[in-house]
Amino acid sequence: MAALAVGWGVSGLPADRRPLLRQTAILVAIGIAPDLDLLIGRHSMETHSIGAAVIVATVAAWQRWPVASSRLMIWLAVALAWMSHPLLDALGSDTSVPIGVMAFWPLSDAHMQTGWEVFGPISRRYWRDDFLAINLSSVARELLVLGPVLLVAFWITNRRRNRAGGHRV
Numbered sequence: 001m002a003a004l005a006v007g008w009g010v011s012g013l014p015a016d017r018r019p020l021l022r023q024t025a026i027l028v029a030i031g032i033a034p035d036l037d038l039l040i041g042r043h044s045m046e047t048h049s050i051g052a053a054v055i056v057a058t059v060a061a062w063q064r065w066p067v068a069s070s071r072l073m074i075w076l077a078v079a080l081a082w083m084s085h086p087l088l089d090a091l092g093s094d095t096s097v098p099i100g101v102m103a104f105w106p107l108s109d110a111h112m113q114t115g116w117e118v119f120g121p122i123s124r125r126y127w128r129d130d131f132l133a134i135n136l137s138s139v140a141r142e143l144l145v146l147g148p149v150l151l152v153a154f155w156i157t158n159r160r161r162n163r164a165g166g167h168r169v
């Protein structure tokens with residue numbers, strides 16, 4: 001939701017439905033993608049960093065992923081959408097060591113965590129009794145915080161689009 005909000009905020013909404021759906025799908029995928037690192041056992045490390053965001057954004061701009069109308073805006077939208085993930089992770093609650101995300105990789109291997117706990121923890125210990133309760137309450141909190149942000153982002157960019165008569169990506 002955060003990736004979508006910043007992506008829309010940067011690049012605006014395409015005029016037509018299909019490009020809008022395509023842009024939305026790509027931004028959502030970018031927002032989720034950093035957690036694919038779970039598959040390779042390097043969770044919250046390199047993929048949760050500025051370095052990864054720069055790499056992915058550069059590939060996106062080079063390949064002209066259909067999220068914005070110019071290469072510069074593609075780069076910006078993808079970089080910020082990707083960075084929204086580690087940023088929100090750092091604002092959340094983390095109980096798995098190492099605590100936090102490797103936000104400044106490759107400049108630093110240090111794990112960052114704000115300790116603010118804006119978002120609840122996500123449990124992957126599915127065998128425990130409290131698995132569902134923990135995750136449902138965390139999802140509810142995320143929806144409560146990010147839902148309004150996404151709605152406002154959509155509302156503002158939609159108004160901007162209607163005023164400008166829309167653009168193509």
Ligand SMILES: [Zn+2]
Nearest residue numbers: 034035085089
């Ligand atoms: Zn993550």
